[in-house]
Amino acid sequence: MLTSESLKRIDREIAKYPADQKQSAVMAALAIAQEEQGWLPSEAIECVANYLGMAPIAAYEVASFYNMYDLRPVGKYKVSVCTNLPCMLSGGVDAGEYLKQKLGIGYNETTPDGLITLKESECMGACGDAPVVIINNRRMCSWMHPEQIDKLLAELK
């Protein structure tokens, strides 16, 4: 069920590991599948498992262990904000509250139009840039004070 473009990308990942260690590509393959589908339905996990020649339950274990995989549908944009201590000291928690108020939703909720899902996140390794948010696991935005958050939300509309 994955597109040939996604499978090609997965092949490039498989090539990084010894020939008898295809399973090593499962994290990248799941990330690619999620990028294509927006989240990870069981069918996508099973498809990845079959492609890599591993048991579907083993791929599911990986998908459910690492917290950047979404096992339930999310909005078009997943906005994750770090509230861990170093970020909290520089406004991470406030940024989360500001986002909640602007979007009218809480953490792990999606706006009624399906546009934005808000997530509270653990350390992103960018504490010097606090407050920090990440869009769809890919794009990191630094120093997100009210003005910058307003700008970001306007852009995501």
Next chain:
Amino acid sequence: MAILGAINPMLSVGLDGDNAWRLADYVKRGGYTALRRILEEKVPQGEVINEVKKSVLRGRGGAGFPTGLKWSFMPRSFPGDKYVVCNSDEGEPGTFKDRDILRYNPHSVIEGMAIAAYAMGAGRGYNYIHGEVWEIYQRFEEALDEARAAGFIGNDLLGSGFSFELFAHHGYGAYICGEETALLESIEGKKGQPRFKPPFPASFGLYGKPTTINNTETFASIPYIMNLGGESYLEAGKANNGGTKLFSVSGHVNRPGNYEVPLGTPFATLLEMAGGMRAGRKLKACIPGGSSAPVVPAATMMDCTMDYDSISKAGSMLGSGAVIVMDETTCMVKALERLSFFYYEESCGQCTPCREGTSWLYKVVHRIEGGRGRSDDLELLASVTTNIMGRTICALGDAASMPVQSFIKHFRDEFAYHIEHRKCLVPVDVQRAGSGFFTATA
């Protein structure tokens, strides 16, 4: 600018331009000369390892284990595959130095890994990069392409007969994968759950083969050690604490960011470099080595120098060099509550004391913070920590316990006040002002 400030730097020299991360720029500032010399002169493997030993480079990931000694654990005559693995899974709250090394100086890591591979006879390597820094991962992949095209990695490096293939592996959000054996499990395509040690990775590592895992900054330091000589590198720091180190300064300072200074630099100097305390407020406490390190009260901290031995004497750990600065607007109960939630969230669930214990640590600190604390809660917390520590496969259980013990030890009055008065000693509006969310400009 990549690094906000430095004293006698090595790693962060010449990183100002937009293309500093490119191969051409790295070569222009002396990059790959160490690897080239070693390959051309066929320097014996033992000599390379000895140079690293002489430098007293200590692991920059947190444990501070001597790198040269670690390398010497790898079996020399092992007939099959051997691996070197770089741990760039930087997720310890407060730490953000590896991100900048990979962003601005990725070839130093590649060269360091190639030299390490040569010294230990490893033919293949992986760099495991933190999930949340996708852009950094992409850049590292590009840097690998450049290095491969120039013959610094791949088959028959620079015609020497030595081959080393290096790849990047992208994590996907699990703090525990910073633990070296969890990281290996993760590369193997499994849940990142730590393995029992022994056997250590040097005998049973990736795919069951001899493997050495070092931190990003550790590998990045290798070319500089080879060029300078181990002794000069050691002298750049202080006895038993060789070289310079990147410190990630976060929290209540005017200029959070990375600073490269010689080990042994006074904390007061580092604080000054980071622009001093935000709004001129008073320092209350500091976590000097990432969230897992015990917190140190202001007065003790101001007397410390930034090196493994001084911080250890102050009852904490230099760890990864993540300096979390807290001023008088900080509620220590709330600070601990957030850290305890982190460990509860990130415990891999494998060992019962950690899985259940981190949950209880969070629940109890949470109820104290919420004004529902009980009079014996501090004793309860102490008892939970002692029942976690030393009873788990990896160090996450200890890492979750040490903040709890140290916060209560040094700020017991504040916890007691919370329990008795069901509110914060530091008024909530004062705490909010401390974050600077509405007042700071980007």
